[in-house]
Amino acid sequence: MSLVTVGSVxxxxxxxxxxxxxxxxxxxGTYIAFSSxxxxxxxxxxxxxxxxxxxxxxxxxKTRGVNLEGLQIKQGEKTFFWSGKYNNDMNSRxxxxxxxxxxxxxxxxxxxxxxxxDYLMLGNLSPQxxxxxxxxxxxxxxxxxxxTMNFWMDIAMDDLKKTLKEIDILIxxxxxxxxxxxxxxxxxxxxxxxxxxxxxxxxxxGEHGALLFHESKVFxxxxxxxxxxxxxxxxxxxxxGGFMGYIxxxxxxxxxxxxxxxxxxxxxxxxxxxxxxxxxxxxxxKQDIENRITEFVKLTDxxxxxxx
Amino acid sequence: MSLVTVGSVxxxxxxxxxxxxxxxxxxxGTYIAFSSxxxxxxxxxxxxxxxxxxxxxxxxxKTRGVNLEGLQIKQGEKTFFWSGKYNNDMNSRxxxxxxxxxxxxxxxxxxxxxxxxDYLMLGNLSPQxxxxxxxxxxxxxxxxxxxTMNFWMDIAMDDLKKTLKEIDILIxxxxxxxxxxxxxxxxxxxxxxxxxxxxxxxxxxGEHGALLFHESKVFxxxxxxxxxxxxxxxxxxxxxGGFMGYIxxxxxxxxxxxxxxxxxxxxxxxxxxxxxxxxxxxxxxKQDIENRITEFVKLTDxxxxxxx
Numbered sequence: 001m002s003l004v005t006v007g008s009v010x011x012x013x014x015x016x017x018x019x020x021x022x023x024x025x026x027x028x029g030t031y032i033a034f035s036s037x038x039x040x041x042x043x044x045x046x047x048x049x050x051x052x053x054x055x056x057x058x059x060x061x062k063t064r065g066v067n068l069e070g071l072q073i074k075q076g077e078k079t080f081f082w083s084g085k086y087n088n089d090m091n092s093r094x095x096x097x098x099x100x101x102x103x104x105x106x107x108x109x110x111x112x113x114x115x116x117x118d119y120l121m122l123g124n125l126s127p128q129x130x131x132x133x134x135x136x137x138x139x140x141x142x143x144x145x146x147x148t149m150n151f152w153m154d155i156a157m158d159d160l161k162k163t164l165k166e167i168d169i170l171i172x173x174x175x176x177x178x179x180x181x182x183x184x185x186x187x188x189x190x191x192x193x194x195x196x197x198x199x200x201x202x203x204x205x206g207e208h209g210a211l212l213f214h215e216s217k218v219f220x221x222x223x224x225x226x227x228x229x230x231x232x233x234x235x236x237x238x239x240x241g242g243f244m245g246y247i248x249x250x251x252x253x254x255x256x257x258x259x260x261x262x263x264x265x266x267x268x269x270x271x272x273x274x275x276x277x278x279x280x281x282x283x284x285x286k287q288d289i290e291n292r293i294t295e296f297v298k299l300t301d302x303x304x305x306x307x308x
Numbered sequence: 309m310s311l312v313t314v315g316s317v318x319x320x321x322x323x324x325x326x327x328x329x330x331x332x333x334x335x336x337g338t339y340i341a342f343s344s345x346x347x348x349x350x351x352x353x354x355x356x357x358x359x360x361x362x363x364x365x366x367x368x369x370k371t372r373g374v375n376l377e378g379l380q381i382k383q384g385e386k387t388f389f390w391s392g393k394y395n396n397d398m399n400s401r402x403x404x405x406x407x408x409x410x411x412x413x414x415x416x417x418x419x420x421x422x423x424x425x426d427y428l429m430l431g432n433l434s435p436q437x438x439x440x441x442x443x444x445x446x447x448x449x450x451x452x453x454x455x456t457m458n459f460w461m462d463i464a465m466d467d468l469k470k471t472l473k474e475i476d477i478l479i480x481x482x483x484x485x486x487x488x489x490x491x492x493x494x495x496x497x498x499x500x501x502x503x504x505x506x507x508x509x510x511x512x513x514g515e516h517g518a519l520l521f522h523e524s525k526v527f528x529x530x531x532x533x534x535x536x537x538x539x540x541x542x543x544x545x546x547x548x549g550g551f552m553g554y555i556x557x558x559x560x561x562x563x564x565x566x567x568x569x570x571x572x573x574x575x576x577x578x579x580x581x582x583x584x585x586x587x588x589x590x591x592x593x594k595q596d597i598e599n600r601i602t603e604f605v606k607l608t609d610x611x612x613x614x615x616x
Contacts, residue, residue: 208516302567
């Protein structure tokens with residue numbers, strides 16, 4: 001089945017208690033594409049970079065089966081750049097620099113070959129851009145997933161609410177869920193958000209795992225307890241990429257299969273944080289991923305032979 | 309199998325965003341006893357109260373099969389009193405009053421009928437008192453579990469380390485694990501703490517669930533996502549009581565059975581927070597508990613038919 005990912009392809013500069021990078025390759029679209037590539041032989045990206053973006057990195061994405069036909073390279077312009085510094089607990093970070101550059105006037109182009117795609121993953125971008133992608137697809141995909149962030153709730157809530165009506169599954173973190181709904185309880189937040197449009201909601205809680213809500217059903221997946229979180233950048237996008245890659249490759253978006261997809265996404269995210277940027281995601285083997293998923297199964301597996 | 313619980317039986321006054329109580333019945337020993345009583349027909353408590361403690365409440369414990377032979381009633385003295393106020397997020401609280409009263413010189417007495425007990429749960433008390441209970445048992449129980457708190461790490465770390473050498477399983481929260489070990493990563497904290505003595509460690513993460521560590525094995529149990537947390541007081545003790553009640557009733561302290569016991573403890577804790585104090589824990593049915601445990605099974609159950 002075919003998957004289209006819309007998301008930034010960008011430069012990041014990251015500082016953590018463990019070290020510091022120069023400009024490295026980042027962006028939601030990049031992480032999603034790398035992560036989903038382990039589940040799909042071919043997939044498609046819609047994005048934009050400047051002329052400063054290294055061909056070598058584009059080749060790496062190509063090697064992993066990512067179709068770049070929908071990636072615009074803007075001559076005379078610069079790639080989106082974000083720089084941030086993580087605090088000692090690695091749970092909070094300060095943004096040092098945000099240069100929108102090519103993203104400022106991003107007008108997504110959907111190549112003809114992407115039309116008729118089965119699955120669509122809208123990475124974090126302006127809700128207007130996300131909506132325009134849905135509108136430019138001649139056929140509605142089977143399942144549309146979307147990420148967003150506090151920033152859009154602050155400056156473009158109306159657009160965001162409009163876009164939310166058109167999607168199936170929203171993937172956000174706990175802080176974002178609380179801001180979007182105005183509810184502190186995640187159970188109440190989930191109700192309020194599903195009333196805005198998406199039938200499914202995934203709330204990511206970082207090191208505390210993720211929750212999937214649908215109708216009266218809830219599923220919880222833990223994060224893998226790690227000795228060291230080296231760099232959390234991109235973990236949420238990697239999760240989303242693994243999730244959608246799994247859904248698209250199995251062509252099954254039942255609640256039962258979404259649970260498996262969340263485990264797959266959580267496994268991918270647990271790799272992401274082990275090295276800076278996309279490093280770890282560039283060269284995993286199927287065996288690595290299978291072993292990691294087995295660790296998740298062991299972590300949560302219990303057999304309740306007797307209750308009380 | 310027989311279970312002995314050592315822990316405070318006390319008065320609490322609690323304020324949450326939902327309301328405020330006068331002096332109600334609290335204390336680690338009370339919560340542990342109520343919770344474990346749903347798994348054990350008979351059990352034994354070691355504690356102390358003042359002459360101001362209501363007979364009616366002691367009768368409630370008796371009705372639930374709790375043997376009060378080891379509960380000292382100190383004439384002319386007052387019961388331990390704690391008062392606290394929860395902040396709006398319910399995740400943090402301020403202590404308003406702590407009156408040690410009878411706990412100040414608590415010298416636990418082990419009745420002859422408690423000797424030879426199979427399982428021992430040491431609720432949060434001074435590590436010296438906890439150790440004295442172990443020493444006063446003529447035979448070592450099969451499994452000794454213990455809770456403690458930051459306060460003892462601050463003022464009695466040497467005693468605490470001595471007591472830790474004598475127990476099998478420590479049950480503390482994430483903040484306490486970090487303080488005790490000096491490690492932020494819970495995986496590293498678990499290693500450091502297990503090197504202090506306990507072969508098993510449970511780290512409680514409140515609304516984020518609980519982790520069980522033993523040798524190279526880890527198990528994770530979620531907390532039930534709740535619409536409303538009405539009063540978190542006693543949830544940790546209720547968890548410990550359900551855990552030890554399950555272990556003692558099944559007389560099986562294998563890692564596999566500890567996982568089930570954690571689910572049982574988590575289910576009991578999810579009831580505890582639904583009402584003020586011990587209210588909800590006084591009148592549960594077996595069916596209530598079975599239904600709640602089934603919710604936990606559903607919450608985490610997935611079947612990974614295909615990985616990658």
